[in-house]
Amino acid sequence: MAGWIIAVALAGAALGGGVPDKPAPLPPYGAAYTPTTVDERGLWQQADEAERDLRDSPVVVRDAALNAYMAKVLCRSVGEDRCRGVRIYVVRAPVFNASMMPNGMMVVYTGALLRLRDEAELAAVLGHEFGHFEQRHTLASFRRGRTIGDIIAWTSMISPYSTLPASLIQLHFAYDRAQESEADMMGLRYLTAAGYRPFAASHIWERLMAEQDATALGRKRHVTHRYAAGFFADHPTHLSRAIDLRAAAGSEGDRGDDALDAFQTAMRPWRAGFLADQIKLNDFGGSEYLLAELANGAWTPELLLTRGELYRERGNPRDLVSAAQFYQQAIDQGCTDPVAWRGLGLSLLRGQQVAAGRAALKTYLEKAPAASDRAAMAMLIGEGGVQ
């Protein structure tokens, strides 16, 4: 019975899917590459429309130096001949993510840039996404999903209680996870070939796991690290990615360049902004972990200021005491951002230290006379507004 159902379903899928056409033999990153099959051309056109939208969108970070740096890292990682087929868009979003469209449009979130530690890790992420592009993963996934959808449609007509659809859906996601693993390995090969430190790829996932644990703890949730991917998971678990990448990196995994200085120089102008976006996520545990991770024992004024903002935002009386300390430490270490005095003043005022709080707010207004919240701060100092 089951065999008969599958045969009918496959026949139906063949009818619906039409003649399977093979993609062009050329690699998709070539300068003159043009997709030829109906499916690939359709997907490229859809991606072109999406890129047209994103290109003009205000969420894209347009800074020339940052974009040049991203392109440089991609070119070093995958090679000058390959990287020309890709356009990178840095999108302002405070979560760890990056994605690849079939037409060579790559998106990297600022949240990923904040979490990466050095250039080797960035190269691992870019190489992974490039692997999706090179192997035409979107096209393969689209076709597989369509065929599976067709079979499910026929099966549900012919045999509504069949378990075949569930198996097929499981299969679809298993294939998607296999694509991710393949892209991971391609990224690692590019990383190694470019002379970067191979362990960088696994380090990303190890730290992300720790951050997820911290987020869960901060939200009083169970820490759930899975060893196997769930039914609907389109990516392998962080744990298996970390283990596989570490194993594939081999015994020489710790040798190689991490280009830490170049990465830090490129990110320095941006980090304060990325941090400000991060703490608006209302993720105390994850943000606190991330800050400690970034500080790595050496708290800079910028990180101390952000930590103060994070604690002041949570706002328990004990948090305000901590926040005031962090602001004060940032100021003592030479912080020049006026926001530090505002944070200090507001924390002290809430903690009933009125005189000291007002003094800090006065300093804030002296340092930022054109601040948009000037009127509100003046009122708190007692110099104006409705008392």
Next chain:
Amino acid sequence: MRRGWNALALAAALTMAAAPLAAQEKTGNRPGFTLAPGTATIVLMRPEIQVGAQSTGGAYEPNADWTDQARENLGKALAEAQGRLGNRVVNFVEPVGQGAATAHEYRALFTTLADSVITYQFFPGNRLPTKKREDSFLWSIGPEVASLPGVQGADYALFVTTEDHYGSTGRKLLQVFAAAAVGVGVTSGMHKGYAGLIDLKTGDLVWLNADQAMGGDVRTPEGAAKRVAQLLEGFPGKPVEAAAPAPSAPAKTASR
């Protein structure tokens, strides 16, 4: 994109219910608004056009050729139809740099506004209290639209969106089989679109026409002319004749 295929897409692949849209209104006009022929310059914003097939399971299969054909045919048909309305239609020239970002935001704003009208006014069961009275078609994207680069000197902006999923052979077979042997309804194909007119001096939406089940095969010139006639149904001013003949002379095409 990489995550575009999820469980819901597979589950939603089998939409068994016919769309309950029969009772829905399709057209709204700002109270008291008229457009006399020969008085206005209308900027046609770059139309949003998607044409593809619907697989047996219901997935959308984008088709670049069909989309290109539709873009060309609809562009010609729109120019033709507007010419008969007696108003001057010019294509929006996409600005570069900051202007492009502003144009992008207005396109997104218009789409949001049109979706709101369709959800909260055209569908009676979901109508907002302020939209229940007669003459309450009052929507606007704000007067700042007048400063959008590329619309200076024009009076109105025309936005057009169409989306067509043509049922594949497999989908039609499934539909017939489902109806005959199983007795359930399976929809085949999806054709929806809307068009709206914005007053560039005030930002007010003066006319919107939305249809979730449109006619006319946009892949052919004849079908595109029919589609445009349906899109422009209720357009303020002179009514467009339905199913206009295919334009023979080359006309302006929508800018790409």
